Each structure stands twice: as structure tokens, then as C-alpha cells.
Amino acid sequence: MRLKLLAAALTAAAATLTSTTSAQAGHSWGSYHWARTANPFTLKLGDNLASGWKSYLGTASNDWSQSSVLNTTVVTGQSNNNCRATSGRVEVCNRTYGNNGWLGLASISANGTHITSGTVKVNDTYFNTATYNSPSWKTLVMCQEVGHTFGLAHQDEGQTNPNLGTCMDYTNNPDGPPSNLHPNAHDFTQLESIYAHLDSTSTVDHSAAVPTVGNSKASWGKRVARSAHGDTYVRDFGKGSKVITFVIWAG
Incomplete structure (x- = not known):
């Protein structure tokens, strides 16, 4: 079985989506969101990428900045x-992370329902192969x-269903x-729903200690959900602080 597109995140809703119709009704990760006091807010994307990946981050940043509630800006990685x-x-990174089953991985750190940091990893072990070494992938x-x-979250988790015309969809x-x-358009509508309310404080561009996890399931904590396509892990650091990781495995 080919590797399927990977992603990160915990949400009971996302874990139970079983059809295109139900997925399109709402595809947020539960209540997880960046705290902020005004819209639109600007989120920094730290570029820790090799030269061959930089244009793809730039494209993603431009795409998501079309939202009415958030902008992104690419900055030097830390x-x-x-x-x-x-x-x-x-923070956005690439590396030959190894034959560990995942093509891309996203994790969020959260305190309660507020996201405090995020990471994106793309695995060159697979992107260096003929299957995935393409601009489209x-x-x-x-x-x-x-x-x-x-x-x-994903609009649809079916791997053989027709494309929905969004990057938030599994596909071959x-x-x-x-x-x-x-x-x-549905992605932008969902973002408007997630960020419809304002918070009294902000976790955007805020300096504080954050937990982190590694690249293997040994560091991801407890598996809290399992489906035909992947597992969801939560590592609880106490006092409401946790890291959520959703992984799709190769078959």
C-alpha cells in the first residue's frame, strides 16, 4: 500500500468522520485554536528548510493568507x-527522518484548547523516491x-474517494x-468558524516554555484513538499542557 498523506492532530470529531458529507460539515480539531485578541491575526512560519523546499512553504503561506481571519508570514526558523x-x-522542517512510515507530520502543543506552538515535518526519506519526488506531492x-x-482537520479521510479540490483531503x-x-472555500469557511470568537489573551508570537516530542511513537505518549488509516497520540505534560500528534501509517 502506498504511503498516504499524513497529518497531525487530535479531535474526536475528526477521528469519527467516515464520509465526505459528514467531514465537510465541519473539519476542525475539536476546539483547538490560537488564542488572539483580534482578527485577522498573523502567524509566523519558521523556515528551517533546505532550498528545495522553500518555494513550497511560500506557496502554502500565500494560499492560507487568503483567509479573512488569519495571515501567515515566512520568517527565519529558530x-x-x-x-x-x-x-x-x-516551525517547518525537512530531513531524512527515516523509513518510519510517515511522509509528513504536524504536531500542536496546547494548553487547554489554546495552541501554543506548532511543528511541520516533511520526510525526505520518502520525498527522495520516485513516487513522491514531484511538485504536486x-x-x-x-x-x-x-x-x-x-x-x-481533514475534510475527508477516505483514501479512494474522489478528490474534493482541497489539500485538506486524502488522495492518491x-x-x-x-x-x-x-x-x-470550505477550508476558509471552517477557519472563520474556528476563529469566530476572540480571546482575552494571545498565544501568537508569545514567549513561553513549550513541550516537544520526537519523530517516533515512543515519544508521542498514549495512543488515544486508532482507525484503519492511522493513530492519534497525546502526550500529557501536566497542568493542561499536552502535545497532540496524528499519524497515518503505511500499510
Whole structure:
């Protein structure tokens, strides 16, 4: 079985979505969101990428900044290839992480329901193969993993269903038709719903200690959900602080 597009995040709703119709009704990660006091807010995407990946992050940033509630800006990364989380922003990294079953991985740190940091990792072990070494796969994976760090889940988790025309969809063929390379209108509607309320404080660009996890399931904590396509893990650091990781495995 081919590796399927990976993503991160915990949400009971996302874990139980079983059809395109139900998925499109709402595809948020439960109540996880960045705390902020005004819309639109700007989230920094830290570039820790090799030169061959930088344009894909730029495309994802431009795509998601079309939202009416958030903007993103690509800044110099503060992490390394191990992609240690940085408070108040998202760190984006690539590396040959090994034959561990995942193509891309997104994790969020959260305190309660407020996201405090995010990481995106793309695994060159697989992107260096003929199957995934293409602009289409790189565009899709980067777009989806960055989207997860805003609190978005997948619109559809079926791997053989028709493309929905969004990068927040599983697919065996990113080019479609329709193309799954960019967000669609439903993604932006969902972001408006997630960020409809304002908070009294902000976790965006906020300096604070954040927990982090590694690249293998041994560091991801307790498995809290399992499906035909992947597992969801939560590592609880106490006092409401946790890291949520959702992984799709190769069959």
C-alpha cells in the first residue's frame, strides 16, 4: 500500500468522520485554536528548510493568507532539522527522518484548547523516491500540514474517494481532477468558524516554555484513538499542557 498523506492532530470529531458529507460539515480539531485578541491575526512560519523546499512553504503561506481571519508570514526558523517547537509560532522542517512510515507530520502543543506552538515535518526519506519526488506531492503535503497547525482537520479521510479540490483531503493523486494542491472555500469557511470568537489573551508570537516530542511513537505518549488509516497520540505534560500528534501509517 502506498504511503498516504499524513497529518497531525487530535479531535474526536475528526477521528469519527467516515464520509465526505459528514467531514465537510465541519473539519476542525475539536476546539483547538490560537488564542488572539483580534482578527485577522498573523502567524509566523519558521523556515528551517533546505532550498528545495522553500518555494513550497511560500506557496502554502500565500494560499492560507487568503483567509479573512488569519495571515501567515515566512520568517527565519529558530529550530533545527529535529524541529524543536518554538513558542507562539510554527516551525517547518525537512530531513531524512527515516523509513518510519510517515511522509509528513504536524504536531500542536496546547494548553487547554489554546495552541501554543506548532511543528511541520516533511520526510525526505520518502520525498527522495520516485513516487513522491514531484511538485504536486510537495505542494499538497506542505499545504495540508501547515493547515493542521491552525486547528484544521481533514475534510475527508477516505483514501479512494474522489478528490474534493482541497489539500485538506486524502488522495492518491494530488493532481486530480480536481486538484488537491490548495485550500478550497470550505477550508476558509471552517477557519472563520474556528476563529469566530476572540480571546482575552494571545498565544501568537508569545514567549513561553513549550513541550516537544520526537519523530517516533515512543515519544508521542498514549495512543488515544486508532482507525484503519492511522493513530492519534497525546502526550500529557501536566497542568493542561499536552502535545497532540496524528499519524497515518503505511500499510
